[in-house]
Amino acid sequence: xxxxxxxxxxxxxxxxxxxxxxxxxxxxxxxxxxxxxxxxxxxxxxxxxxxxxxxxxxxxxxxxxxxxxxxxxxxxxxxxxxxxxxxxxxxxxxxxxxxxxxxxxxxxxxxxxxxxxxxxxxxxxxxxxxxxxxxxxxxxxxxxxxxxxxxxxxxxxxxxxxxxxxxxxxxxxxxxxxxxxxxxxxxxxxxxxxxxxxxxxxxxxxxxxxxxxxxxxxxxxxxxxxxxxxxxxxxxxxxxxxxxxxxxxxxxxxxxxxxxxxxxxxxxxxxxxxxxxxxxxxxxxxxxxxxxxxxxxxxxxxxxxxxxxxxxxxxxxxxxxxxxxxxxxxxxxxxxxxxxxxxxxxxxxxxxxxxxxxxxxxxxxxxxxxxxxxxxxxxxxxxxxxxxxxxxxxxxxxxxxxxxxxxxxxxxxxxxxxxxxxxxxxxxxxxxxxxxxxxxxxxxxxxxxxxxxxxxxxxxxxxxxxxxxxxxxxxxxxxxxxxxxxxxxxxxxxxxxxxxxxxx
Amino acid sequence: xxxxxxxxxxxxxxxxxxxxxxxxxxxxxxxxxxxxxxxxxxxxxxxxxxxxxxxxxxxxxxxxxxxxxxxxxxxxxxxxxxxxxxxxxxxxxxxxxxxxxxxxxxxxxxxxxxxxxxxxxxxxxxxxxxxxxxxxxxxxxxxxxxxxxxxxxxxxxxxxxxxxxxxxxxxxxxxxxxxxxxxxxxxxxxxxxxxxxxxxxxxxxxxxxxxxxxxxxxxxxxxxxxxxxxxxxxxxxxxxxxxxxxxxxxxxxxxxxxxxxxxxxxxxxxxxxxxxxxxxxxxxxxxxxxxxxxxxxxxxxxxxxxxxxxxxxxxxxxx
Numbered sequence: 001x002x003x004x005x006x007x008x009x010x011x012x013x014x015x016x017x018x019x020x021x022x023x024x025x026x027x028x029x030x031x032x033x034x035x036x037x038x039x040x041x042x043x044x045x046x047x048x049x050x051x052x053x054x055x056x057x058x059x060x061x062x063x064x065x066x067x068x069x070x071x072x073x074x075x076x077x078x079x080x081x082x083x084x085x086x087x088x089x090x091x092x093x094x095x096x097x098x099x100x101x102x103x104x105x106x107x108x109x110x111x112x113x114x115x116x117x118x119x120x121x122x123x124x125x126x127x128x129x130x131x132x133x134x135x136x137x138x139x140x141x142x143x144x145x146x147x148x149x150x151x152x153x154x155x156x157x158x159x160x161x162x163x164x165x166x167x168x169x170x171x172x173x174x175x176x177x178x179x180x181x182x183x184x185x186x187x188x189x190x191x192x193x194x195x196x197x198x199x200x201x202x203x204x205x206x207x208x209x210x211x212x213x214x215x216x217x218x219x220x221x222x223x224x225x226x227x228x229x230x231x232x233x234x235x236x237x238x239x240x241x242x243x244x245x246x247x248x249x250x251x252x253x254x255x256x257x258x259x260x261x262x263x264x265x266x267x268x269x270x271x272x273x274x275x276x277x278x279x280x281x282x283x284x285x286x287x288x289x290x291x292x293x294x295x296x297x298x299x300x301x302x303x304x305x306x307x308x309x310x311x312x313x314x315x316x317x318x319x320x321x322x323x324x325x326x327x328x329x330x331x332x333x334x335x336x337x338x339x340x341x342x343x344x345x346x347x348x349x350x351x352x353x354x355x356x357x358x359x360x361x362x363x364x365x366x367x368x369x370x371x372x373x374x375x376x377x378x379x380x381x382x383x384x385x386x387x388x389x390x391x392x393x394x395x396x397x398x399x400x401x402x403x404x405x406x407x408x409x410x411x412x413x414x415x416x417x418x419x420x421x422x423x424x425x426x427x428x429x430x431x432x433x434x435x436x437x438x439x440x441x442x443x444x445x446x447x448x449x450x451x452x453x454x455x456x457x458x459x460x461x462x463x464x465x466x467x468x469x470x471x472x473x474x475x476x477x478x479x480x481x482x483x484x485x486x487x488x489x490x491x492x493x494x495x496x497x498x499x500x501x502x503x504x
Numbered sequence: 505x506x507x508x509x510x511x512x513x514x515x516x517x518x519x520x521x522x523x524x525x526x527x528x529x530x531x532x533x534x535x536x537x538x539x540x541x542x543x544x545x546x547x548x549x550x551x552x553x554x555x556x557x558x559x560x561x562x563x564x565x566x567x568x569x570x571x572x573x574x575x576x577x578x579x580x581x582x583x584x585x586x587x588x589x590x591x592x593x594x595x596x597x598x599x600x601x602x603x604x605x606x607x608x609x610x611x612x613x614x615x616x617x618x619x620x621x622x623x624x625x626x627x628x629x630x631x632x633x634x635x636x637x638x639x640x641x642x643x644x645x646x647x648x649x650x651x652x653x654x655x656x657x658x659x660x661x662x663x664x665x666x667x668x669x670x671x672x673x674x675x676x677x678x679x680x681x682x683x684x685x686x687x688x689x690x691x692x693x694x695x696x697x698x699x700x701x702x703x704x705x706x707x708x709x710x711x712x713x714x715x716x717x718x719x720x721x722x723x724x725x726x727x728x729x730x731x732x733x734x735x736x737x738x739x740x741x742x743x744x745x746x747x748x749x750x751x752x753x754x755x756x757x758x759x760x761x762x763x764x765x766x767x768x769x770x771x772x773x774x775x776x777x778x779x780x781x782x783x784x785x786x787x788x789x790x791x792x793x794x795x796x797x798x799x800x801x802x803x804x805x806x807x808x809x810x811x812x813x814x815x816x817x818x819x820x821x822x823x
Contacts, residue, residue, distance in 0.1 A: 046570060143698040184580040184612070187683055188660055191580060191612055202581075322695070323711070324688045331573060334549075334688075341783075345711035412588070449685070456682045457698060459652055 003130050006353065010361030013354065019059050023362050026063045027370040030070015031377075035077040037210045037403040040087030041329035044071045049336060057340045057355045062362030064336055065316070068329050069363060072272070072309045073117050073370050080109045081385050082396050084214030088206060089272040089308035091438060092280045093301065094213060100296035106385075110378045111240035112298060113305040115247075116254040118371040120306030123258035124265065124313030125364055133349070136321035139266045144453035145464050145471040150267070151447035153478065154274050157281035158436040169436040172427065176440025179203060187452045204413055205441050207404050211417035212434055214400040216424020218393045223429075240378040250302035253283050257306030264307075265314020271327040272311035273442055276304040313363065320348055320356050531766045532594060535568040539597040541582030542573070542658060542686050547628065547705050547788075548598040549573060551751060554784045555774060562777050564770060579603060579659070580612045587614055589756045593763035596622065596771075600749050601663040604808045609661035609820050616808065620759050621801040622767050624752040625775065626790040630667050630724040631735065633709050634701045635694055636716055643675065643722055643741040646701065652678040656690045656699040659683050661820055663749045664703040667724060674743045694718065705749060706732065706789040724748055731789040750807070751790065752800060768796045 014023070026048070033044035044067045052060030075090030080097030093113065100109040127135070155173075162169030183202025184191045193199065242250065257279045264275035283303040284293045293300045316333070318324045323344035325331040337344045342352050349356055388395050404417040427434055458464030465471050538552040549571065556569035574582040579602040586597045597619075607615035634640045646653065657664030660683045672679040682699065684690045687708035694702045695717070702709075712718040713732075720735045726746050728737060738745040755767055774780055775794055785792050795803055815821050 046572070049570070140692050140696045143693060143696060184584070184610075188610070191610060194584075194612075199584075322692070324692055346715055346717065347711055453682060453684070456680065457654055459654070459680050 006357045007129055007361055007364075009354065010357030010359075013058050013358035014062060014362050014365065019062060019362070020365070022055075022059050023062050023066050023366050024369050024373075026066025027070045027073075027366050028373060030067035030072075031074035031077070031370070031374065033067065034071030034074020034090075035086045036074075037078055037084045037086055037214050037399050039071075039403060039406060040075070040089075040206065041068050041071040041327075042332055043406070044068070045329055045332045045336070049332070052336065052340075057342065057352075058358035058362070060340060061333075061336065061355065061359040062366070064333060065312075065359055065363050066366040068333070069121060069309070069312050069366050070370060071329075072121070072312055073114065073374050075308070076113045076117070076305055077110065077381055078399075080106055080113065081381060082214070082392065083217045084396060084400065085209055088209065088442070089276050089311070091209060091213075091273070091435075092276040092304040095280070095294060095435065096297050096301040099294065100301070103296055105296065107240035107378055107382050108242065108246065109296070109301060110381065111375065112242045112246055112250050112302055114371060114374040114378070115242060116250055116257065116302040116306040117309040117374070118367060119254045120258045120261055120309035121312065121367040121370075122364075123255075123306075124262045124310035125360070125367065127262050128313040128317055128363075129360060132317045133321050135266055136317050139318055140322065140324070141470060142267055143468070144450045144457060145468055146474060147267075148447055148450035148454050149465070149471060149474045149478070150264075150274070151443050151450060153474075154277050154443045155439065155447060157277055158439055162433055162436055165431065165433055168432045172432050172434070172437040173440045176437040177444040179208070180205075180441045180444040181448075185449075187449055187456075202445075203416055204407050205438070206407055207413040207416040208420045208441055209438060210400050210403050211420030212424035212427075212438065214396055214403075215417060215421025216428055216434075218396050218400075219421060219425035220428045222393060240375070240382075246298060249298045253299040253303035254306040256282065256286075257303035258310045261307035261310030262314040265311030265327075266317045271315070272308045274446075275307045275311050277439055277443075279303045279307040316363075319344065322346060323348065531763075532565055532567050532770075534594050535570060536565065537595050538569060538571045539582050539586055539595060540571060540573045541579035541597065541599075541602070547687060547707050547749075547751070548600070550707055550788075551625075551784065552598050555771075558777065558779050558783065559770075559774055562774065562779060564773050580606050580610060580614075583607075583612065583614050583619075586619065586754075586756050591758045592756045593759045593767060595756050596753050596767065597755070599752050599754050600628070601807070601811070602659055602661065603752075603754070604804065604811050605661040605663070605666075605815065606659075608808070608811060608815055616754070616804045617801075618757050620755040620757065620764050621797070621804055622753040622755050622764065623771050623775075623794060623796040624750055624800050624803060625794060626751055626785065626792040628705050628707075628749040628751050628788065628790050629729060630663060630703055630747070630749065631706055631709065631720045631732075632667075632671075632701055632722040632738075633694065633704055633713070633718050633720050635697055636719045638697070638700075640701075640719070640721060642736075643738075643743065646721070647675055647677055649700075652680050653700040654698070655679050655681050656684055656693045656702040657681060657704070658685075658687060658690060661815065663747060666814055667703050667745060667747060670745050670747070671738070671743060674745065707787070710787065725791075729789055729791075731786065748791075750803075752804075764797065772796065 029048065030044055033039045033047070045064050048063055048067050052063055071087060072089065075086035076093045076097065078084050078086040079090040079094035080101050083094050083098040085091045085094050097109045097113065100106060158169055158173050182193045182199055260279045260282065261272070261275045264278065265272065280300060280303065283299045284290050287293065287299055315327045315330045319330045319333060323334070325334045334344055342348060342355065400417060401414055404413040405411060407413045424434060454464055455462060465475060538556055540548040540552050542548045552571045556571055559565050559569060574585045582597055586595055589595050603616055606612065640646055655668045657668060665681050668679050668681045671677065684693060687704060690702050690704055691708055691712065693699045709718050713720055720732060722738045722741060723729060723732060723735045724738055724745055724747055726737065726739065728735065753771060755764065784790065812821065
């Protein structure tokens with residue numbers, strides 16, 4: 001009950017015209033920033049930081065968390081409309097959303113994903129409100145061995161993203177691992193493959209994503225002269241408000257995505273992107289029609305969208321209860337807390353509880369505003385796209401170039417983007433899956449570092465993976481899943497054989 | 505730099521010589537970027553964000569200041585980042601001992617002399633911190649464990665690493681150093697007892713020390729410090745370790761002397777404010793010994809010589 005009283009107190013703090021206006025504006029700004037390829041949550045929060053100087057603490061923090069939440073809504077828009085993920089957690093959204101767009105169901109894809117984003121965000125917030133301190137005190141018991149196993153599980157989903165192209169998927173995964181090793185290695189401080197000084201930092205994977213998906217798609221479409229099926233111009237609600245059928249198809253995946261996103265959001269170091277990959281794999285595994293994934297499957301769209309939004313409140317849990325940031329976005333939030341003169345750490349909720357609860361209340365409000373504005377704005381987005389369709393390639397290239405430049409404010413990333421744009425085009429033309437490649441680029445360096453830290457913690461022995469109870473549990477679950485799926489396949493084959501014999 | 509802005513900055517220096525404002529008018533005329541070589545929540549990050557906030561609050565600059573985190577590679581990533589901004593006076597990077605150590609222990613091809621040293625802010629001691637639930641009270645208790653202990657710190661070749669290796673050498677303990685990415689990860693690892701102790705600056709752990717979740721067993725200063733009067737020095741406990749971290753600022757390579765002097769004037773003005781003393785120096789137990797410009801460059805040269813020797817003894821020099 002304390003939680004409810006505190007939350008009401010928080011609402012009391014933020015329900016002023018100024019704060020409501022701030023929260024509303026924050027959601028919109030976040031949506032736009034998220035939609036622009038290259039600008040993600042970290043960039044959005046960082047850009048807003050100077051605006052918060054001189055604001056009361058609660059208003060400033062509401063602005064920042066509202067932008068953070070807004071980027072998760074925004075990232076999906078460009079993913080669905082032009083196949084250029086606005087930020088990393090929206091990569092998966094493009095896999096199902098863009099095919100829907102090509103089939104003329106783009107508005108529906110935006111509608112469904114807005115609803116599942118809302119539910120995901122709401123679920124994460126409820127956990128944040130009622131269970132934050134309890135969960136956070138357990139989340140810290142996850143260390144490098146558990147993170148490594150989590151990343152390894154993520155990498156295993158390559159097989160699910162591969163479809164029928166197992167050999168090609170394996171090849172591009174290896175290429176992804178190679179690309180991810182560029183730059184300095186923080187465990188040893190050694191530098192790999194830095195042919196030019198800019199590469200000391202490694203290759204920014206957002207530049208890779210923009211090139212691979214955004215630019216690659218443009219090159220491919222130029223050749224094919226693809227025309228998007230945008231349907232007739234119209235603003236009818238039923239084009240984008242999901243009906244009973246769509247909702248029932250999206251309901252269970254949304255709930256699963258919400259739970260998974262919140263849990264992985266809480267774990268420091270994993271983050272929303274990893275969560276969406278895992279959720280997509282889960283949905284494909286559970287689906288009765290896994291072959292429809294990649295062609296506009298609603299479950300594959302709704303689940304990961306709920307996941308990335310649920311990860312936002314999830315990642316705030318270790319931040320406000322322990323002072324530990326679990327993602328790029330919360331890392332900048334941590335800086336903001338320090339700037340406001342608050343001391344993030346175990347005492348934050350005790351010493352500055354009023355401000356923290358006002359921020360949480362602000363997030364609840366932001367989530368409601370974001371659902372409303374994102375649903376109502378769908379006709380605007382779709383018709384805007386219709387208006388520029390003749391020049392879509394130019395618009396996408398301009399967005400990609402600006403996005404790549406803004407990563408480090410240097411032209412270097414534009415070259416990176418161009419290289420991966422050509423690679424993306426070649427991959428698409430020759431039917432190589434891009435999902436496994438990007439998964440390897442994102443996860444391989446994390447897996448590598450956590451593995452080395454684990455073995456160092458084990459003083460040179462890999463037994464540490466068996467000695468730690470949580471890590472052992474994860475290993476057993478992984479082994480069980482493997483055994484079950486192998487068993488299932490054998491049984492499936494036997495059944496097929498029996499059926500064939502019976503039919504003879 | 506265009507002719508016009510060059511002319512403007514020369515004129516600006518002229519004005520400041522005449523005496524009116526301490527800072528040249530017109531600089532900085534663009535948003536500044538502060539570069540932290542380690543993750544958010546750590547010593548670099550907290551310092552730069554406090555600097556940014558106070559510079560705006562005290563009206564030292566009227567342009568926005570962005571703090572960016574370029575973590576990884578024991579600060580090599582941030583050095584690469586700053587090196588790529590040759591000639592830009594709008595970037596300031598926080599540096600500590602890793603700015604000297606990393607070029608010695610790895611192959612990055614850059615060192616302190618490639619950049620433009622601006623100022624040393626002060627000296628930051630190292631603490632040996634344990635989780636209070638383990639019941640360790642002194643260095644002797646750790647030694648009595650009689651097994652190889654896991655030690656957490658921020659980077660390979662960092663001052664934390666050197667303190668750990670000296671501790672092993674001087675007490676005969678078997679220590680296994682594990683580099684984590686940022687102070688936040690070190691704190692998590694110590695909270696959940698994944699490591700036996702951490703070597704860290706006071707800043708990231710002060711909240712945990714005051715709430716009695718952590719206990720500091722030793723400090724690397726020559727004498728006890730006022731802010732932590734109950735923490736004995738390593739020397740008191742028979743381990744002759746007196747290495748402290750320096751905290752400083754450096755700018756991009758290839759900026760003009762005028763630009764360097766403007767940056768020095770800007771930060772010096774901040775260091776003289778009461779707010780800086782109250783909100784950074786005191787809570788972080790930093791000993792404020794400021795040196796600027798060429799003096800700071802000389803200090804860095806001397807420090808490098810010391811490191812070259814220590815790291816060489818430890819077999820860590822890599823080039």
